[in-house]
Amino acid sequence: MQKIRVLIVGYGNIGRGVRQAIERNPDMELAGIVSRSPDRVAREVAGACPVMPVAPAEAWLQALHPDIAILCGGSKNDLPQQGPELVRVIDTVDSFDNHSRIPEYFAAMNAAATESGHVSIISTGWDPGIFSLERVLANAFLPGSRAYGFYGLTPRGGLSMGHSDALRTIEGVQDARQYTHAVPTAIERIRNGENPDYCAREMHTRECFVVLKPGADPAAVEKTIREMPGYFAPYDTTIHFVSQQELDEKYAGFPHDGCVVASGKTGDAQHAAAIEYRCVWGSNPEATAQVLVAHARAAVRLSREGRKGAFTILDIPPAYLSLHDRDELLKNWM
Ligand SMILES: NC(=O)c1ccc[n+]([C@@H]2O[C@H](COP(=O)([O-])OP(=O)(O)OC[C@H]3O[C@@H](n4cnc5c(N)ncnc54)[C@H](OP(=O)(O)O)[C@@H]3O)[C@@H](O)[C@H]2O)c1
Structure with a gap:
């Protein structure tokens, strides 16, 4: 099985959680971390993985060959700026959690992803995320x-x-x-x-x-x-x-x-x-990170089907999130 190569963009609480979560998902591997403060992150990870500056994107695309980027920046200032820029070069997943601005953020990510032919799953995690799904299902x-x-x-x-x-x-x-x-x-x-x-x-x-x-x-x-x-x-x-x-x-x-x-x-x-x-x-950030990593798997599957544009948890079939294949899901999880 070829592993999904995950790039972490931004290294704070959620970024640390994603790094741990990747280790718990056997179909994933960490391609590297990109950060606006790469020296700080390099000191913290102490050579455990490549760390590069977030710009220019061409440098890490060529050096790290990531399949998907999990955007771990803050919702207030980082994601509205970084999200539409990054989805132009790579498929993305993020946990944007400013509820009242989700329609606006979705529109910006959808426009950039559609134009560039990428997939972006936005606003996933705990809430927004699995609680959004539960509200809609209920x-x-x-x-x-x-x-x-x-x-x-x-x-x-x-x-x-x-x-x-x-x-x-x-x-x-x-x-x-x-x-x-x-x-x-x-x-x-x-x-x-x-x-x-x-x-x-x-x-x-x-x-x-x-x-x-x-x-x-x-x-x-x-x-x-x-x-x-x-x-x-x-x-x-x-x-x-x-x-x-x-x-x-x-x-x-x-x-x-x-x-x-x-x-x-x-x-x-x-x-x-x-x-x-x-x-x-x-741990809230570790839990959010696990949800993000499952959505990275779904984003890669959507991308391989030729889909493009922005999606939320409401648009993702649960089987796409799962590590298990269809036979296993039908046999043991129905
Ligand atoms: N949907 C949900 O359920 C859910 C749940 C929890 C959180 N969230 C969202 O996740 C976002 C990120 O949360 P977080 O706790 O990871 O935020 P955080 O620790 O403040 O990190 C945010 C960004 O700040 C930079 N940073 C972190 N520590 C730094 C330091 N010591 N010095 C300089 N820069 C530093 C990092 O970017 P660089 O590496 O580029 O510098 C990092 O990506 C939140 O804004 C929240 O909106 C969503």
Whole structure:
């Protein structure tokens, strides 16, 4: 079996996860990593794989012969710029997660991929990604139902990387981690057949662990957190000021979990039905990376069929994601 040669573009948490995920997928091999900071990455990987600058693309195309690029840059600034440029030279997969801008990003990737004859699978991972698929399936199988996403079901909650980053931008904050907690009674109401119109604070609460810079005013930092639009203002938020040592010892890693829940009727008004799908991740970036690598396999299959343009998880047949061939799927997985 000829292995799929994967190029990692951008090396942060997701890039590290993709490198590990490739090792767990026997049909894949790492072609190399390209980065805007190749010296930093070369130091970190210590000769384990080739590391090259992200530009010019011709250099790594010729040297590394990748079949597919997994784009691991940030959704805010990196992917909108890098995605349309890179898909002009290679098939791509990414985890663009700015939900409100997915239509715009899809249009840009679809135009560039279609013109250049490449395949691009965008916005895959956890959410958007497998939770998007579960929402659509739940609504298709229970027409009229609404699908709700809840995050942070365990007592510890789920670490939100975006909200932790937002806390770290506040003046006077040295370091911070933010855990999201689902409101259990909100999930129960849906399980019991209701389809409520929840506002954000009725579904989740937020818990912040913040290390202050020397001399910073805790009251001012707390006020800024509570009033931060979009991130904390719409939620009931608990704030703990902790030392750097406590943060490092007790709140390291990227644990996260969540569920999609939908309820409705199957036909007869008496026949209530509910659909639930749950994920528990010891590490959110590692889990996202596994989903990205499965979609790299699907992208290569689509490309070999001569397909081109942008796709999302909603467009991918599950068999294309699987390591197993059709005979094995029919025999043991149906
Ligand atoms: N769909 C989903 O379910 C899902 C889940 C999680 C995350 N995501 C998305 O994945 C994106 C990437 O997440 P991430 O946690 O990997 O972000 P990250 O660690 O901040 O890395 C993003 C980029 O920043 C650069 N970088 C990382 N560390 C650096 C350092 N020490 N110095 C200089 N540059 C550095 C890297 O690019 P270079 O190597 O080119 O410098 C890297 O690709 C997020 O923006 C999020 O949108 C999606």
